[in-house]
Amino acid sequence: MQKRISTLPFQGTKEQQEQLFKVIDENGGKNGSVMPILQKAQEIYGYLPIEVQTMIAEKMDVPLEEIYGVSTFYSLFALTPKGKYNVSVCMGTACYVKGAADVLGKICEVLGIQPEECTQDGKFSITECRCIGACGLAPVMTVNDDVYGRVSVSEVEDILSKYE
Amino acid sequence: MYQIKINGMPFSVPEGSTILEAARFAGIKIPTLCFLKDLNEIGACRVCVVEVKGARSLVAACVHPVNEGMEIFTNTPRVIESRKTTLQLLLSVHDRKCLSCVRNGTCELQQLCAELGVDIDDKLDGEKPASVPDTSTAHLVRNNAKCVLCRRCVAACERQHVAVIGANNRGFDTQIGCAFNLPLAEVSCVSCGQCIVSCPTGALVERDQTAELLAAINDPEKYVVVQTAPSIRATLGECFDMPVGTNVKGKMVAALRRLGVDKVFDTDFGADLTIMEEAHEFIHRVKTGGVLPMITSCSPGWVKFCEHYFPDLLPNVSTCKSPQQMTGAMLKTWYAEKNGIDPKNIVSVSIMPCTAKKFEIDREDQDAAGDGIQDVDIVLTTREIGRLLKQCNIDFVHLPDEEFDPAMGISTGAGAIFGATGGVMEAALRTAADTIFGAPLENIEYHEVRGTQDYKEATYNFDGLEVKVAVVSGLENANTLLEKVRAGESDCQFIEIMCCPGGCVNGGGQPTQPAEVRNFTDLKALRAKALYEEDENLPFRKSHESPIIKQVYEEYLQAPGSHIAHQILHTTFVKRSKTVQL
Ligand code: SF4
Numbered sequence: 001m002q003k004r005i006s007t008l009p010f011q012g013t014k015e016q017q018e019q020l021f022k023v024i025d026e027n028g029g030k031n032g033s034v035m036p037i038l039q040k041a042q043e044i045y046g047y048l049p050i051e052v053q054t055m056i057a058e059k060m061d062v063p064l065e066e067i068y069g070v071s072t073f074y075s076l077f078a079l080t081p082k083g084k085y086n087v088s089v090c091m092g093t094a095c096y097v098k099g100a101a102d103v104l105g106k107i108c109e110v111l112g113i114q115p116e117e118c119t120q121d122g123k124f125s126i127t128e129c130r131c132i133g134a135c136g137l138a139p140v141m142t143v144n145d146d147v148y149g150r151v152s153v154s155e156v157e158d159i160l161s162k163y164e
Numbered sequence: 165m166y167q168i169k170i171n172g173m174p175f176s177v178p179e180g181s182t183i184l185e186a187a188r189f190a191g192i193k194i195p196t197l198c199f200l201k202d203l204n205e206i207g208a209c210r211v212c213v214v215e216v217k218g219a220r221s222l223v224a225a226c227v228h229p230v231n232e233g234m235e236i237f238t239n240t241p242r243v244i245e246s247r248k249t250t251l252q253l254l255l256s257v258h259d260r261k262c263l264s265c266v267r268n269g270t271c272e273l274q275q276l277c278a279e280l281g282v283d284i285d286d287k288l289d290g291e292k293p294a295s296v297p298d299t300s301t302a303h304l305v306r307n308n309a310k311c312v313l314c315r316r317c318v319a320a321c322e323r324q325h326v327a328v329i330g331a332n333n334r335g336f337d338t339q340i341g342c343a344f345n346l347p348l349a350e351v352s353c354v355s356c357g358q359c360i361v362s363c364p365t366g367a368l369v370e371r372d373q374t375a376e377l378l379a380a381i382n383d384p385e386k387y388v389v390v391q392t393a394p395s396i397r398a399t400l401g402e403c404f405d406m407p408v409g410t411n412v413k414g415k416m417v418a419a420l421r422r423l424g425v426d427k428v429f430d431t432d433f434g435a436d437l438t439i440m441e442e443a444h445e446f447i448h449r450v451k452t453g454g455v456l457p458m459i460t461s462c463s464p465g466w467v468k469f470c471e472h473y474f475p476d477l478l479p480n481v482s483t484c485k486s487p488q489q490m491t492g493a494m495l496k497t498w499y500a501e502k503n504g505i506d507p508k509n510i511v512s513v514s515i516m517p518c519t520a521k522k523f524e525i526d527r528e529d530q531d532a533a534g535d536g537i538q539d540v541d542i543v544l545t546t547r548e549i550g551r552l553l554k555q556c557n558i559d560f561v562h563l564p565d566e567e568f569d570p571a572m573g574i575s576t577g578a579g580a581i582f583g584a585t586g587g588v589m590e591a592a593l594r595t596a597a598d599t600i601f602g603a604p605l606e607n608i609e610y611h612e613v614r615g616t617q618d619y620k621e622a623t624y625n626f627d628g629l630e631v632k633v634a635v636v637s638g639l640e641n642a643n644t645l646l647e648k649v650r651a652g653e654s655d656c657q658f659i660e661i662m663c664c665p666g667g668c669v670n671g672g673g674q675p676t677q678p679a680e681v682r683n684f685t686d687l688k689a690l691r692a693k694a695l696y697e698e699d700e701n702l703p704f705r706k707s708h709e710s711p712i713i714k715q716v717y718e719e720y721l722q723a724p725g726s727h728i729a730h731q732i733l734h735t736t737f738v739k740r741s742k743t744v745q746l
């Protein structure tokens with residue numbers, strides 16, 4: 001799947017921008033390499049929207065497309081923000097066999113967003129993840145640090161409603 | 165020299181050659197796909213693999229150097245199978261509709277499949293990556309369903325110092341496009357078309373306007389006038405398999421007439437006019453302490469680059485319209501008035517080596533006849549007119565030579581050489597020198613500014629006035645020079661910049677030549693030669709000596725730089741941004 005691009009308004013602050021510029025200066029500025037700067041930028045903002053990538057491109061004087069190419073090549077970079085609650089569904093083999101895809105589908109339906117997206121109010125986001133080592137509980141979903149095992153489609157709404 | 169063996173036969177080949185070059189030397193053309201010499205040497209597609217004795221895996225001939233005693237095998241079953249598999253995998257995700265594809269017959273992928281006997285309707289048929297064609301710009305259409313991810317376009321765009329396209333995402337999802345999937349029209353693309361001429365397939369094509377021309381010709385209300393740029397005569401023959409560098413001026417005119425257009429004029433006329441105005445503007449700037457260096461403005465891709473990347477240097481750019489726009493402007497004012505034609509009924513068509521010209525016609529302040537009547541209405545690239553002539557069954561190669569129509573068909577050698585890098589400068593110097601000396605000079609060839617080098621510089625002494633000039637083509641070279649100008653480190657007074665490397669003869673609208681030809685021929689030099697030969701053989705070689713130029717100034721424009729000349733022949737520029745506007 002191609003990386004999803006955030007459609008939510010950018011909420012960056014002046015402080016975050018100062019932090020970002022400091023990181024770029026510390027990493028060689030114009031002659032720096034893109035990877036470490038993108039990693040730090042993601043720590044600062046939580047994701048790498050066009051506004052952040054444009055700031056980096058301008059400050060480093062490299063084409064935006066070059067930055068974007070790197071940010072979409074490596075799976076560690078996210079182009080969409082995480083919500084206050086990040087709902088993650090395990091897509092490992094065990095979970096998949098036990099119906100994780102249906103669980104994921106239900107979550108998407110309830111929240112009205114797709115994986116790698118965040119709700120307009122910034123509350124929920126959805127991700128798919130690899131085996132988290134709880135195969136005995138398959139299918140598994142997590143909401144931030146809370147783990148839910150043997151989830152059935154009918155339980156999804158109840159689980160999510162705890163986080164209103 | 166290294167002693168090597170290819171398929172068992174001994175050869176001595178120069179040290180430092182790649183296997184591809186060595187094999188060529190031995191008379192074997194190893195097929196390539198991603199490789200473009202000096203531009204895209206990434207060894208990625210593996211179409212060019214060969215076997216080397218002692219090497220465990222097959223090696224990519226395009227980038228692998230030969231060494232002493234190397235034994236190379238170019239057609240073992242293992243090599244052939246590997247190449248076939250590579251092509252089959254490419255085809256399995258390809259939109260294989262050759263018959264309706266604009267590159268049918270000139271496509272390198274198709275050619276490779278034909279040579280290797282790979283069935284284009286092979287059984288390998290997987291899920292295809294979803295893609296939507298990008299039709300956002302005036303000049304090109306990107307259709308990634310035909311893309312083989314060779315990245316030749318990406319390298320071409322980087323070489324232009326623009327780099328707005330690249331490979332995004334990874335694996336099966338990889339697609340060439342702009343950052344954040346923005347349409348090309350929303351990024352700082354300069355419309356040069358260098359990506360198109362680099363593309364081996366139908367993934368990148370100019371926006372086709374041939375149907376618009378045909379419709380105009382078949383509309384009895386319309387008076388259709390075509391102009392052809394200086395470089396078209398040096399390249400159009402390639403569309404009909406004539407040797408590179410054949411001057412087909414006479415056949416070109418004859419062919420256009422047979423399409424049924426009303427008049428065929430020469431953009432060289434507009435080039436002569438450009439020189440009159442530009443030389444005058446230059447002398448005026450020198451004498452009145454105006455902004456220097458003055459930079460030429462005939463290349464719309466370069467102008468757009470300046471607007472995006474060097475907006476602070478826009479005051480340095482000559483205010484002259486390009487030759488295309490000057491010809492169009494004179495057509496819809498002077499010519500229309502003189503011949504009692506309503507400019508609204510004129511369809512002004514130009515045949516151009518350049519896709520940026522498609523962008524230029526819609527710019528602000530390019531409507532000399534007023535009322536939003538565009539100076540030029542339709543721009544066809546050399547490739548498009550080649551296609552249209554074929555579609556209309558015109559037997560190009562066997563046509564007799566015919567002359568341009570009078571009026572805007574008479575031109576000089578100065579206009580002819582506009583199509584090659586250094587040509588505008590030389591033409592301008594011929595006129596400026598005579599003006600400054602007040603007498604016609606004998607020696608009119610400025611060899612220092614000719615040739616296809618990246619950067620050319622020369623100093624001339626005109627009656628005590630020292631003029632230092634520089635000529636660059638290709639935007640990477642332009643960028644290097646402009647950084648110097650910006651920093652105040654250049655002492656040139658007059659600079660010629662052409663967007664495309666080598667000038668218009670190598671423009672983004674010129675016939676595509678397969679990598680096999682591009683990698684081993686100097687297209688730019690061969691095509692330019694045709695123009696310099698034309699210059700030598702023309703009766704008038706200085707713009708200001710052209711009888712038609714004298715006439716239009718007497719009848720209409722008064723003098724170079726006059727009020728009316730400014731209204732009709734000059735324009736304005738806008739500041740644009742280098743990065744996306746959020
Ligand atoms: S790009 Fe080439 S192979 Fe593909 S459809 Fe067009 S002509 Fe055929």
Ligand code: SF4
Binds near residue numbers: 327353355356357358
């Ligand atoms: S037209 Fe020129 S600037 Fe635009 S994408 Fe192609 S190569 Fe780059």
Ligand code: SF4
Binds near residue numbers: 314315367
């Ligand atoms: S668009 Fe053309 S040049 Fe660019 S990667 Fe695709 S096939 Fe190659």
Ligand code: FES
Binds near residue numbers: 092095134
């Ligand atoms: S497969 Fe889901 S926890 Fe292991």
Ligand code: FES
Binds near residue numbers: 209213226
């Ligand atoms: S790897 Fe040699 S041509 Fe592509």
